[in-house]
Amino acid sequence: MSTLPRAAELGLIGCHVCGQVCRFAGGDGDGLACPRCGSALHRRKPASYARTWALLIAAFLMYIPANVLPIMRTASLGDVDDNTILSGVVELWVKGSPSLAVIVFCASIVVPMLKFLALGTLLVSCRRGSGWARRQRAQLYRLVELIGYWSMLDVFVVALLTALVRFGLFSLVEPLPGVVFFGLTVVLTMFASMCFDPRLIWDGQDDSDD
Amino acid sequence: MDAIPEGCADISPSTLLICEQCDTVHRRRSLARGEVAQCARCGAVLERHHGMRIDTLLALVLAALVVFVQATLWPIVTLGLNGQQVAATLWDVIRMMWLDHSQVVAVIAAGTLYVFPLAKILSLGWLLLYARSGRRAPGFRRLMVAMHHLGPWTMSEVFVLGALVSIVKAHLYFDVIPNPGIYFYAALMFLITLFAGVDLARLWDETREDEA
Numbered sequence: 001m002s003t004l005p006r007a008a009e010l011g012l013i014g015c016h017v018c019g020q021v022c023r024f025a026g027g028d029g030d031g032l033a034c035p036r037c038g039s040a041l042h043r044r045k046p047a048s049y050a051r052t053w054a055l056l057i058a059a060f061l062m063y064i065p066a067n068v069l070p071i072m073r074t075a076s077l078g079d080v081d082d083n084t085i086l087s088g089v090v091e092l093w094v095k096g097s098p099s100l101a102v103i104v105f106c107a108s109i110v111v112p113m114l115k116f117l118a119l120g121t122l123l124v125s126c127r128r129g130s131g132w133a134r135r136q137r138a139q140l141y142r143l144v145e146l147i148g149y150w151s152m153l154d155v156f157v158v159a160l161l162t163a164l165v166r167f168g169l170f171s172l173v174e175p176l177p178g179v180v181f182f183g184l185t186v187v188l189t190m191f192a193s194m195c196f197d198p199r200l201i202w203d204g205q206d207d208s209d210d
Numbered sequence: 211m212d213a214i215p216e217g218c219a220d221i222s223p224s225t226l227l228i229c230e231q232c233d234t235v236h237r238r239r240s241l242a243r244g245e246v247a248q249c250a251r252c253g254a255v256l257e258r259h260h261g262m263r264i265d266t267l268l269a270l271v272l273a274a275l276v277v278f279v280q281a282t283l284w285p286i287v288t289l290g291l292n293g294q295q296v297a298a299t300l301w302d303v304i305r306m307m308w309l310d311h312s313q314v315v316a317v318i319a320a321g322t323l324y325v326f327p328l329a330k331i332l333s334l335g336w337l338l339l340y341a342r343s344g345r346r347a348p349g350f351r352r353l354m355v356a357m358h359h360l361g362p363w364t365m366s367e368v369f370v371l372g373a374l375v376s377i378v379k380a381h382l383y384f385d386v387i388p389n390p391g392i393y394f395y396a397a398l399m400f401l402i403t404l405f406a407g408v409d410l411a412r413l414w415d416e417t418r419e420d421e422a
Binding site for chain 1: 224226228229231232233235254286291297298302304307310311314319322323355358361362363368372374381411
């Protein structure tokens, strides 16, 4: 037993929803409900690996068409211009404001890629019970949770421009399928990071990294 | 936060805190104003005392409700081209996405920008209204659980940044006239950041079930 006791070692279980500390005899807690909030009690989020992997792979499959297909069509006087996520960033950089282009690039490209890499790394390293950089991996998970939903930025930009630019023949903006795939990517990665249980990072045998 | 020593099985659970990120058990300590308790193992925030009283929180929630309603009702910006003008409210944005074969996006936008934020503000207001006198509102348990699950699904602040990007993009080709909606959204973003650090779990401790 290390100097920092964990719930299981003391026969305790913490409610994942309200944080209530419950006394607990043994087993994995299935079928018990929190006395305070009524949510099901678990030692670890159920089927964390399988669910996170499934959602992450689904999100990645959506992410391919999201980047390849155009997300927005700009039409003015018969001149049609389709933009992908990346070409939208480039356009903003060249014509508008480079600083906003950097923000959009981070939200649309860096954050989703970071989520795939970070959750993938966490899943693989936790499955192997690795003691490597535990504290840093815990921080990485919190970062993913914190910034994940900002990826929705580009989806809202397309939605707003569609609603605003309606000048008939002169100028028109339409959403294209890429934006639907991108929206789904963001939703699926958010579910994936919710299904991952950060407690797994600390579950390996080796406590040398404490 | 002290980590509890070995062999202290007689400590009552309410004096303990379990880190929700790594399951480390800590002995609970009362925090001074502005203090934040961090997990000794993984560094996650265990508890924070932000110094806001229930009344202050309730006032902020009411302000957020007023600002949110205004932000959704008013047009956000108006675009002009050759004398023509088009303005859009949040509702127009959602409706246009639905009509333009992007129903998935319309549903995401309606949920994250309209339904969930409104649900969060209303349930928070309801809970705080009763919590002022230390009572639990009807439906307390269910609302607290629902608010936990709402988690990151309110995205008004992302929408504000999205509006900024849209304005810059539109400004290349059109005249852009800001409408009240955008100002209310800016105010809403400010209120949301104030709320971000609020630890609602304390409502479990600070309220009691009515003796019925």
